[in-house]
Amino acid sequence: AQSVTQLDSQVPVFEEAPVELRCNYSSSVSVYLFWYVQYPNQGLQLLLKYLSGSTLVKGINGFEAEFNKSQTSFHLRKPSVHISDTAEYFCAVSGAGSYQLTFGKGTKLSVIP
């Protein structure tokens, strides 16, 4: 079984500042990792995913994440945030080849003008 820990429930950050949203996972098997974003009153939208290959993955809206197997982490970063990035961000893990996605509790990113 897999589990995901998102260490921060809320992250306030000023506009144009960098941000890092932290995600740690545990699993006894190889994993696939995902970040989703949820804007108010909307469904979840895929930001990026790691399946294999390069540990640095780039996603939509200028976000990127780095897979660190030794630290079992998959932190999400953006060098300069915009007001429109205000949303809730979910990290998710799937055992390789599994249908099941296990989600973290989410991190609410608030961008302050």
Add this chain to the structure above:
Amino acid sequence: DAGVIQSPRHEVTEMGQEVTLRCKPISGHNSLFWYRQTMMRGLELLIYFNNNVPIDDSGMPEDRFSAKMPNASFSTLKIQPSEPRDSAVYFCASRTSGGKYEQYFGPGTRLTVT
């Protein structure tokens, strides 16, 4: 593509009433998932269908909940009778099984049971 379509977007009902939530997955996707999202418990998987067959319903909270997928383009989640603790946002998601592991989510149905 229209994406995953869910209806209704909002549902308010009284305790004891039957509620039916509907989902149309993305065309060509053969896996479908129903999730429930609450503040207390986050996102929970309720049931997973593959090729219209329920594979894992271990997340269905109790017998009041049932789900069907009569064909590849339609699924329902029914709650009968509904209770206030069923109030939540219910999401449907779909994906292909051929190498792409990400799930695509619908906009959700916000259910309020009074």
